[in-house]
Amino acid sequence: MSGDGGRVYVGNLDRSAKRAKDLVMGKLRMGRAVDWATAFSLWPVHLTTSCCGCEFAATWSPRFDAEQHGALPWVGARQTNMILIEGTVSKKMACAVRVTWEQMPSPKFAIAMGACAIDGGIFYNSYNIVRPWEIIPVDVYIPGCPPRPEAVARAIIELQRKIRQKRVVSKWIEEGWRPDKEYVAPKEDPCSWWRG
Amino acid sequence: MDVEELKKRIEEALGGLVKGIEEGKGFIDVIVDLDNIVEAASRLKELGFDHVKSLTVIDYPKENRFRVIYHASSYLDEELAKYIVGIGADVPRDNPRMPTLVYVWRGVEFQEREVYEFFGIEFTGHPDMRPLLLVPQLAEAKPLRKEFIVKEEPIIRVKPPTG
Amino acid sequence: MSVWVYGEQKSDLKIEGAIARRIAEDLYEVFIGPQHPGSGHMRIIIRVDGDIIVDADPDMGYVHRTMEKLSEGREWIKNIPLFERMAIHDACNVTVSYVIALERILGIEPPPRARYLRTLLCEINRIAAHLYGFGIFGVFMGHSTMYMWSFADREVMVELAEKLTGARLTHSYPIPGGARRDLPQDFPDQARKAVRYFRRRLEEYRKIFLDNPVMRSRMEGVGVIPKKVAAELGVVGPVARASGIKYDARLAEPYDAYDEVEFEVPVFEEGDALARAWVKFEEIKQSLRIIEQAVDWLEKHQREAPMHPKFWERSPPLWKKVFEAEGRVKLLPLMANLKLPPGKAMARSETARGEIVYYVESDGKTTPYRVRIVSPSARNAIVFKYIVPGYRVMDLPTIYGSIDYFPPEADR
């Protein structure tokens, strides 16, 4: 089964995947179930980009308890499906944000938290910040500096509503890409400083 | 011990190294020659100033100099802990080099790296002279120098619409 | 290059405890962070020999938002909310010394009521920030209950601060010459209730966290910083006090009302992670004492404008009316174009994680000529380089959590 160079020979994977997709999404009509499941299982990845992390932590504290909505901060990028940008993204952090975003398996979503994540906020003229929407596609913005935990919980609910009403996930799986959102490719490589 | 007595003690300890003593609000700056700064700092440390609170660098482009001050204070001597004494020197802007004080006060290691990237002052003898906070490309721009200007949005006053 | 290992001595370094030896090239190099549950907004590059860390290199700057540069272009008063973003969970403590430095240049002293109000908020913030630190510490060692409990109880203090200032975290409370708001009517009772609640809760914290055998075995003897090394490295705050250094900016150079209230500074000798946790724990108790005293004082004394008369006299009559009706000091119009006389000042205050130092230089304009900030986390960051080597990989989160490192503050 395992060939040289780590390749696997198990037949035509693409065709099998397409047939499985047709069966599950077409005949079994699992679309709604997938939308429902993803909406209630939005796990944010552990990437604290800035000081809004204080309120991010408070959102999962007993007082506000965002785990009620099925969101559970998880450790690695590979196991999650949501990224919560907490405030300013510096030039060094932009690389980490983009790399983390690319590590996450689709369907994936992004919430930008705080005024800094919208257009720089109080650091609008800083020479070391990047607007998050330049690096990743953002679904929900939360205004505030910092936003209250209720606002973060509200953003999660808003994203859930969006997923279930617009059927984002089932369409994403059916069509193979996300139909309602443009793919954001960073104009300049955020990791150029690292690659030298 | 009051400030005058402290000044006297410092002058005694540093001997002829002192070029001038400047008094700020809440601290004293002892200015020495750039060549003597390691010697002066070692003597200050022997006096009991065992750690550096702040490595302060101020850019004076008109006078073509950086003022580099190590603001030291004491942990182990409770009497000295009340005062902040700076030992500083002027570094020429066109040749920003000075000897490192890492071997006098270990705690300044990261602050010297910070000054290196923000002002471009090179500390000779520093064990690990790399940028600390900035990405390498930005560190070349030396952002805390006065010629590096960030844009500011002015406050625009608009008359409220009438009627 | 040489690598530092704990436990032996090397000649070219004047530090006992941290020393160097050459290592083989083929060590395991692990990049921890910035997307990693064991590091906040920073990266620590560690080299591992088996399970022992032989070299740690903190890679900071992931949250560097250029506050020192931005402050040179903004008016004096606008810098208060800017600097607050360093540590928003400890907002009053990190800005109060900037305000004090401005007051020193202006040559004014705030009225006693303002000083007590500031002290009150500082201590409320200190408890909230210590609980934040405890929570992060707990989750770093896999103790999620500690995280949840301390964040739940932190809300009590956050709510008190919200009642006093109107904002959950970013209070912008101290302004040059005073404070922004007077005490609300029902505040004293609520504060006393909170203090009583905390005294009871702290016992439960001790039981589940500090005296928990699993947690104790993780913390004891980990990340030991001897007293001399602590002074040499210049660490601050609970880290220094856990190593036996009796230094607290509130004692060394009392600001606000700290020379009038009674409190003790807990000092421990062990210098390990457990001692650091205990320092924070004891400091919460002392802060509760200060809150009680401050509230008593504020209740006993008559209401007056918590603002220096120099500014208060020049404020519009409407502002005075607002104060009489609501106890709120609106930000005075003259503050926006405040001009400071030329001069330079330094001020220090004790934040939850240690001492913060501001150097402020004015050249007589409406904006600062230079503001230099050295935050406690920036000074504690050196612990990663010199103390972490020699411990096991699993000790890294313990040390990180115990020094309560907060990257946005360190990177400014």
Add this chain to the structure above:
Amino acid sequence: MDVVKLILDIIFYPPIYQLLLIGLVGSLVVVIFILWFERKATARVQRRLGPYHVAPRVAGFPQLVADLVRYAFQEVIIPRTVDAGIFILAPIVATILSILPIAVVPLTSNPGYWPVPMDYSVLVALAISTVSPIFLILAGWASNNKFSIIGGVREAFVITAYELIAILSILAASATVLSFNFVDVVEAQSRIWFIILNPLAFLAAFLAVLMATSGFPFEIPESENEVVAGPFTEYSGLLYGLNMGAAYMKRFALSILMALAFLGGWAPYTPGEGILSGYLIPSIIVIAKATVLMMAFSFTRSVYGRFRLDQALDGAWRLVFPMAILGFGLALLEAYLGVV
């Protein structure tokens, strides 16, 4: 027709249906319940609500179903640097192996429903239960990620520590009755359970199972604050779901072994004839006891943090291992005295 008959024959081959019915379906239901219970119980201790809004009427019970479905439909990323064959196979094999012990244990005393001849079932079940960790180590190694490799190495360390303890302490039960037959072990407990006769061995087995399935305070291989997700750092989608499920399924299988060896198996009930009385009721009793054990395991999460690797190993070798040996000695003594 022949094909259908063949398939039916395969399905109704005793070890297979026990594996499918109890092992796969039963463990899935129990794991979904236990994960929900764990999250709810932890939330209760931490004074919060836990999963709720997914289905408020049943207190968020389907939360795990939502997570599972989400994982099932997420992209499975196979990085270019991994050894793809092992990377894909390891979690699948580990999951199968972790429920395989269920195929060789008796869940009733009625010989008609035994999956296999029972003479050496204790030994066989224990032997099978020790295979699955190897595939976790393989998963870590194939991932070609530093955290995965560290996690895999830690897994290896922990295995060496707990395996002997688990085997010794469960063998203590069979030593008491001087038989490797699980049915004998259970029948001997009809009067008094071995948890009372031999608490040392039970405690050692409890700790060993905690270590085997990365329960707190021994959650070391997946200790998130140093090694992200341990051996599973590179896994995404369904493969990660399998990996996570494997740990809990293994806990379920080991809990069944413990329920049989210490908690009297189907004890208060005497299995009779017919599928209901002879098979289903006793197996539900065993599963219920195993579930109670798993609920006890999940409480440690809210009370303890995690030990350091060396402390856990130290404790395992210096404290729990002698305890298991003492338990074994106690069992031999009881056998000599003829207590049972």
